[in-house]
Amino acid sequence: MYPIVRREKLADKIYLMDVKAPRVAQYCEPGQFVIVKIDEEGERIPLTICDYDREAGTITIVFxxxxxxxxxxxxxxxGDAFQDFVGPLGCASDLIDEDIEELKKKKILFVxxxxGTAPVYPQVKWLHEHGVDCDVIMGSKTKDLLILVDQMKEVATNLYVTTDxxxxxxxxxxxxxxxxxxxxxxxxxxCVAIGPMIMMKFVCKLTKELGIPTVVSMNPIMVDGTGMCGAxxxxxxxxxxxxxxxGPEFDGHQVDFDQAMKRQAQYKTEEGRAMLKLQEGDTHHGGCGNCQ
Structure with missing residues (x-):
């Protein structure tokens, strides 16, 4: 079991939890995610790692x-606990593998x-700890839905907050x-853009026009988190x-957002999943074309 050691309501319907998961905390890096399950009957829920404390053995999730x-x-x-807390999953941010001195020469922007502010935060924090400056644009529909503003102010070189x-x-x-x-x-x-697919699509449309290479963190429906289900x-x-x-990070200028959003909507229904299986053929399940 994985006990919850801190719980906080950040905004309407948005919650933060610190979960005791020493193995995940020891090995995770910014950009990766976990899959949590409340109990035997619970659904497997993928959540990006918002923060981690290797000493305390905790992972921070926001949902x-x-x-x-x-x-x-x-x-x-x-005091309550998750039955399963699996991770770290996915690939870490490409930024952490780059030469620090080269990173310091770049002008980096997060949107x-x-x-999406939750998965942006650990990357900005990591850059700050390594002496790399970066700007952050973070936004929401309204002031009441903004999260982690104070935390982001501490690690971003310049923080620009927007509300619709x-x-x-x-x-x-x-x-x-x-x-x-x-x-x-x-x-x-x-540029790194993380948020709803429609938001990432339009950020990428603009950055392509401006000539700014852009990475996005994709958040489609997941089931097993290992590439076997094909969701x-x-x-x-x-x-x-x-x-x-x-992924979850990909070259945003190469992602087919329209197909991803359409597929996400279809995958929510049994009829839609059947149609996707027909349309996608051998690449539908597992992606290798050889799954039986």
Whole structure:
């Protein structure tokens, strides 16, 4: 069992938990994720690692209630425990494998949308700890849905907060803020965008026009997290990829967002899954074409 040692409500329907999981905390890196399960009957829920403490052996997760399983999670309190807490899964951020001195020469920008702020935070924190400057644009629909603002202020070189309704910070979306910064003469060599697929799509559309290489963290439906179920199948650069084992980070200018969003909607229904199986043929399950 994996006990919850801290629980906090960050905003409406958004919760933070520190979970005792020493093995995961020992080996995880920014950009990776875990799959949690409340009990034997529970659904497997993939969640990006928001933070970790190797000494304390804890992993910080942030989630938004969107269905029955996450609603059940919201009822858990300090002292309760998850039956399963599997990870670290996926590939770590490419940034942590780059030469630190070369990273220091780059002008790096993160664009976080909604709960996407949670997976952005550990990457920005890691860069800050290694003396690498980076700017962050983080936004939400309204002030009441903003999360981790104070924590992000501590690690970002410049933090730009946006709200769609203008209730806090810049009035507009992250793309509007980026365009304004660009028009004012700010330039970036690298961008990382994390948030809803539609938000990442439009960030990538803008950064492609501006000539900024962009990485996105894809969050399609996952089931097993090992590439066997095929649920998180994506098309990247015309090739079949799986977010759980090939990602979750990909070249945003190569991702077929329209196909990913359409597939996500279809996968939620039995009829839709049957149609995808027919359309995708050998690449539907597992992606290797040889699965029986």
């Amino acid at each position: 938004q209630t969107v269905g029955a399983s996450t609603e059940r999670m919201a009822y858990l309190q300090e 976080a949308g909604g709960v 309704d203008g209730s806090y910070g810049f009035h507009g979306m992250g793309t509007n803020q980026l365009q304004e910064l660009w028009d004012a003469g700010k330039r970036y060599d690298h 998180c199948r994506l098309i990247v650069g015309g090739e079949v990829k799986f977010a759980c084992v090939d």
